[in-house]
Amino acid sequence: AKSKFEYVRKFEQSDQLLPQCWLVVRVDGRGFHKFSERHEFAKPNEPRCIRLMTLAARRVLMEHRSILLAYGQSDEYSFVLHKDTNAFNRRASKLASLIGSLFTSAFVFNWSICFPDRRLLYPPAFDARAVAYPSVRTLRDYLSWRQADCHINNLYNTAFWSLVLRGGLSANQAQERLKGTLAADKNELLFSQFGINYNNEPEVYRKGSLLVRASLLDSQVDAVAEEASVGDNVPDVGEASVEEVSEIAAKVAKAEAESASTLLHIDIIKDKFWTENPRIL
Ligand SMILES: Nc1nc2c(ncn2[C@@H]2O[C@H](COP(=O)(O)OP(=O)(O)OP(=O)(O)O)[C@@H](O)[C@H]2O)c(=O)[nH]1
Ligand SMILES: [Mg+2]
Numbered sequence: 641a642k643s644k645f646e647y648v649r650k651f652e653q654s655d656q657l658l659p660q661c662w663l664v665v666r667v668d669g670r671g672f673h674k675f676s677e678r679h680e681f682a683k684p685n686e687p688r689c690i691r692l693m694t695l696a697a698r699r700v701l702m703e704h705r706s707i708l709l710a711y712g713q714s715d716e717y718s719f720v721l722h723k724d725t726n727a728f729n730r731r732a733s734k735l736a737s738l739i740g741s742l743f744t745s746a747f748v749f750n751w752s753i754c755f756p757d758r759r760l761l762y763p764p765a766f767d768a769r770a771v772a773y774p775s776v777r778t779l780r781d782y783l784s785w786r787q788a789d790c791h792i793n794n795l796y797n798t799a800f801w802s803l804v805l806r807g808g809l810s811a812n813q814a815q816e817r818l819k820g821t822l823a824a825d826k827n828e829l830l831f832s833q834f835g836i837n838y839n840n841e842p843e844v845y846r847k848g849s850l851l852v853r854a855s856l857l858d859s860q861v862d863a864v865a866e867e868a869s870v871g872d873n874v875p876d877v878g879e880a881s882v883e884e885v886s887e888i889a890a891k892v893a894k895a896e897a898e899s900a901s902t903l904l905h906i907d908i909i910k911d912k913f914w915t916e917n918p919r920i921l
């Protein structure tokens with residue numbers, strides 16, 4: 641009887657991503673403009689949200705070992721998988737939906753750690769897409785594109801919110817003031833009007849966040865101290881015996897070593913980081 645219906649399987653289309661290409665899954669918060677307003681995020685940058693995004697991304701790296709690195713800024717994170725990975729048969733829908741849903745659930749799961757005094761007002765969602773890049777050059781251009789986006793938006797937002805919050809301008813006036821300005825103009829405006837040297841703004845805001853599998857790093861990097869999130873490698877030991885518990889502990893230690901990721905706020909557009917760490921790509 642079952643076989644009579646099984647032909648419907650043929651309606652499913654293959655969405656296997658091309659072989660020998662670097663795979664990137666990017667998640668992006670749905671309607672985070674509104675989400676940030678409703679949850680009263682600091683402007684232009686909410687450090688607690690950045691921390692939460694990074695906790696969620698670390699959870700994804702822990703779960704999916706074929707991910708080499710992840711780059712995050714604003715309400716997005718990009719996860720890079722090795723070009724030779726066979727994870728989930730390289731199926732785009734599997735990769736995007738698993739990474740997207742794990743990221744989302746980890747974001748919600750860890751909300752109260754990062755926002756202990758702020759209730760989550762409604763369930764957030766993140767879209768996710770999987771894209772194949774055929775060469776190291778195109779992959780690096782992809783990552784450069786996201787970091788350039790971080791830089792441009794952060795410079796604009798820093799200038800915009802300085803004009804509004806400190807300069808007393810309305811949102812419309814601030815927008816008008818910044819219309820047609822170049823990066824150099826915004827730097828100059830920040831310095832002359834607000835005494836802000838943009839280059840001294842925190843790197844986490846200017847450069848975004850890079851999580852790299854620690855075992856792939858060669859250069860001595862200024863890693864940012866890491867924090868654990870709820871449920872990280874914490875097994876349910878229940879009624880386990882002493883032997884069983886120590887066996888579990890050993891497994892956890894091994895899992896932790898393998899999944900360790902290093903958090904960096906650095907330039908990934910220039911060659912320096914990549915040539916100093918040739919084993920990543
Ligand atoms: N105040 C504040 N807002 C933030 C922060 N991070 C992200 N946002 C908001 O999130 C938005 C993210 O941009 P987008 O992803 O392009 O826009 P979106 O509103 O999420 O819309 P879709 O992604 O198209 O669903 C920004 O425009 C900001 O409004 C933050 O740290 N502080
Ligand atoms: Mg968004």
Ligand SMILES: [Mg+2]
Pocket residue numbers: 668669714715716
């Ligand atoms: Mg976005």
